[in-house]
Amino acid sequence: MFLAAWIALAATTRGAEPPASTNDFPKFLGAVSCASSGCHGGGGQNQNQFHVWSLKDFHSQRPFATLTTARSKQIGDALGIKAPTTDSRCTSCHAPLAGIPASRRGETFKVSEGVSCESCHGPAEHWLRSHTRPDWRHADRTAAGLRDLKNLYVRANTCVACHQTVDSPLLKAGHPELTFELDGQSASQPRHWREGTNSSGAQAWLVGQAAALREMSWQLSREREPDPRLAVRWSASLWLLQQMDGLNSTLPKLGGISGEPAQENFESANKAADELARRAGKMTWTRDTSRTVLRAIVGTESMFRQTSTPVLQQARRAERLVLALDRVLKSTKIISSSQTEAKLDELFKLVQSLPDFDPAAFTKTLAEFGQTLPPGD
Secondary structure (H helix, E strand, O other): OOHHHHHOOOOOOOOOOOOOOOOOOOOEOOHHHHOOOOOOOOOOOOOOHHHHHHHHOOOOOHHHHHOOOHHHHHHHHHHOOOOOOOOHHHHHHHOHHHHOOHHHEOOOOOHHHOOOHHHHHOOOOOOOOOOOOOOOOHHHHHHOOOOOOOOHHHHHHHHHHHHHOOOHHHHHOOOOOOOOOHHHHHHHOOOOOOOOOOOOHHHHHHHHHHHHHHHHHHHHHHOOOOOHHHHHHHHHHHHHHHOOOOOOOOOOOOOOOOOOOOHHHHHHHHHHHHHHHHHHOOOOOOHHHHHHHHHHHHOOHHHHHOOOOOHHHHHHHHHHHHHHHHHHHHHHOOOOOHHHHHHHHHHHHHOOOHHHOOHHHHHHHHHHHHHHOOOOO
């Protein structure tokens, strides 16, 4: 699990005095340190990031406020948690700054900010005053400790732990299961950043899915009694990424890893998925790459006819597949007809209730979906 490591990352400073010792880690200054009108609290499109986060983004106040609800109390009571607002099992994601020691908290630091600027961008003390300097390159900023969120691998690692991993006791107590979609969740978030001109949502999808599989593998390999529900989800995610084998010669292949829930398979998937996420984030992504991904996903149609695969496993595979289709299509703008969109909507409906999943109906609709795609896609 990468969250704690990312938040506690010790930054060195380029163009400023280095830490006096290895214990002199940068402080977290609080979101208000980014809020001046001359910085990210202005009214212009390129200076309104603080307002977008504080007024529109659910990461601002909602995560911490959720811990004060009746549902959180109910989950807490089931686990013997007296106060969800202070217990690390809850605050590690809902108030990630709560774990920062007092020695690293600036004067305007507030735990109640929820998931704030520094939760994602890193502690600001060593780069706050300098990161807007016109003579600083991107490399200068990251060397000073500003997290490199342009790097899809780094971005996925920053988000995935809280958007994917829920300990089994929490799930059994009523916490909803989580599904990480780097591209989909980024697209639904009020945008306070600019993507690169050659960025691809489909590439972000692949990096995010590999990071999610790694996290599930990590969790399952460490639990004494792995949650059977998580094991099924893990197997479905592994299956989907195995369809990407051959996408690019630089990417590791996952096809040799068994989807059976066993320690050696969790460990193998953990290692391979991390390498896939790392390399996929660096590869050159083109429209043809997205086409290849799309065809690989649609080409799984015959696999849903296999009666030897348990229906619940088929349902979980279908769930992952439909989400993948949605992201690859929408982020690369391959959809070219209302018929394609209509069939995608039908596929979504077929996976809304997993206990009622009908493999035959899904196979038929997936085939029809593929027929709506234009030649070459």
